Amino acid sequence: MTVSDVTEDDLHAYVDGALAAADQARVEAWLAEHPDDAARLAAYGEQNAALRECFAPVLDEPVPGDLLAAAMPAPAPDGRSIWFRIAAAIAFLVIGGAGGWVARDQWVAHPDADVAEFALNAHTVYIAEKRHAVEVQAAEEAHLVRWLSKRLGKTIKTPDLIGLGYRLVGGRLLPDGGRPTAQFMYENEEGVRLTVYVQRNDQVTETAFRFIDHKGVSAFYWVDEYFAYVLAGAVGREGLLDVAKEVHQSLAR
Amino acid sequence: MISKERQVIDEIPHLRRYARALGYDKTSADDLVQECLARAMGRLHAWQPTGTMRSWLFTILHNLHVNLHRVDKDVFDIYPDSYLAERKAAQADSHTGLLVRDVNAALAQISDEQRSTILLIGLEGLTYAEAATVTGVPVGTVMSRLARGREKLREIMDQDAEQTLRRAR
Numbered sequence: 224m225t226v227s228d229v230t231e232d233d234l235h236a237y238v239d240g241a242l243a244a245a246d247q248a249r250v251e252a253w254l255a256e257h258p259d260d261a262a263r264l265a266a267y268g269e270q271n272a273a274l275r276e277c278f279a280p281v282l283d284e285p286v287p288g289d290l291l292a293a294a295m296p297a298p299a300p301d302g303r304s305i306w307f308r309i310a311a312a313i314a315f316l317v318i319g320g321a322g323g324w325v326a327r328d329q330w331v332a333h334p335d336a337d338v339a340e341f342a343l344n345a346h347t348v349y350i351a352e353k354r355h356a357v358e359v360q361a362a363e364e365a366h367l368v369r370w371l372s373k374r375l376g377k378t379i380k381t382p383d384l385i386g387l388g389y390r391l392v393g394g395r396l397l398p399d400g401g402r403p404t405a406q407f408m409y410e411n412e413e414g415v416r417l418t419v420y421v422q423r424n425d426q427v428t429e430t431a432f433r434f435i436d437h438k439g440v441s442a443f444y445w446v447d448e449y450f451a452y453v454l455a456g457a458v459g460r461e462g463l464l465d466v467a468k469e470v471h472q473s474l475a476r
Numbered sequence: 477m478i479s480k481e482r483q484v485i486d487e488i489p490h491l492r493r494y495a496r497a498l499g500y501d502k503t504s505a506d507d508l509v510q511e512c513l514a515r516a517m518g519r520l521h522a523w524q525p526t527g528t529m530r531s532w533l534f535t536i537l538h539n540l541h542v543n544l545h546r547v548d549k550d551v552f553d554i555y556p557d558s559y560l561a562e563r564k565a566a567q568a569d570s571h572t573g574l575l576v577r578d579v580n581a582a583l584a585q586i587s588d589e590q591r592s593t594i595l596l597i598g599l600e601g602l603t604y605a606e607a608a609t610v611t612g613v614p615v616g617t618v619m620s621r622l623a624r625g626r627e628k629l630r631e632i633m634d635q636d637a638e639q640t641l642r643r644a645r
Contacts, residue, residue, distance in 0.1 A: 273578070278496060284489075290510055398514030
């Protein structure tokens with residue numbers, strides 16, 4: 224065994240347990256004769272242990288709902304209502320502005336990355352939450368609007384639905400294909416919850432109301448000059464249409 | 477075989493831990509991970525398992541971090557000060573050992589490149605080749621960052637220990 228047998232890389236690989244048994248023995252023989260290196264490696268080993276101890280608690284924290292929602296699988300391309308596919312196709316055209324990085328990544332055209340689908344999923348995830356339904360409570364409405372406007376890059380308003388008995392619970396920020404999106408939640412006296420999903424629209428196209436229904440949750444979807452909106456709730460088509468009109472009017476005021 | 481989606485979800489705790497160790501507070505770390513997941517899900521259909529899901533996700537997270545670090549440190553400044561103060565208080569309350577506190581403080585004093593290399597390997601257990609993929613440099617560069625970073629950490633922690641001893645006398 225000669226001195227040149229052991230390199231600095233070998234020493235680190237020894238600390239990280241990345242050596243084969245034969246090489247491990249070789250390094251151990253070296254360390255027996257070189258106490259300085261042995262002390263150094265002991266310190267590196269302690270660093271690894273301290274790092275793991277320091278940050279281990281993060282692994283035990285419950286994963287926030289936002290992150291689980293962000294990892295929600297895109298749905299299978301088939302097996303859904305024709306209405307949904309039409310809406311998805313429309314939504315895909317509407318969010319064409321997102322095509323910038325999509326094209327860069329040579330991402331195959333996949334209409335599932337659509338606003339309406341995500342809005343319905345997000346609706347289902349968050350209306351079930353008791354304590355963490357929203358990130359920012361309605362009591363902090365000014366902050367909520369400022370914050371979401373900043374993230375969306377345009378000033379947004381919270382629709383006023385009190386005339387229909389729905390009060391604002393609060394809101395949160397969601398990612399949708401990498402685009403910041405705001406979700407506002409409303410609740411009436413019976414505890415029925417609605418969500419309004421607002422995403423910046425960089426296209427000029429405006430659309431009329433379109434209705435979609437997926438797994439019992441209905442949504443109206445439309446696009447104005449600045450934003451794409453999805454109103455979602457399990458209140459039936461007629462009930463939801465009244466609210467959609469109110470949202471639309473409220474935003475126009 | 478575990479689905480791709482499931483593999484992504486399984487990595488979330490590790491992505492969060494890495495982001496926190498890089499120095500982001502809890503809120504900012506989760507914002508970063510959320511952005512990482514949003515991008516990953518958008519590209520998941522096109523993803524081919526040439527490497528591990530972990531190294532792919534860490535690559536996305538790492539690039540987001542590097543971009544932020546480089547151009548816009550302000551982008552995650554979205555919460556009111558009171559919220560941040562509350563987070564800091566919660567962190568201060570947690571009782572951690574001396575060595576653990578030292579390593580955390582020492583981490584802040586080395587370069588971002590050394591820090592991320594050490595964390596990917598020493599904390600997250602990535603192989604040298606995976607760490608090279610994630611950070612976008614050759615393995616040789618990973619090895620030299622690892623060696624320099626570890627030595628720097630050792631110096632800082634030795635100094636800290638000496639000072640503590642001197643104060644105790």
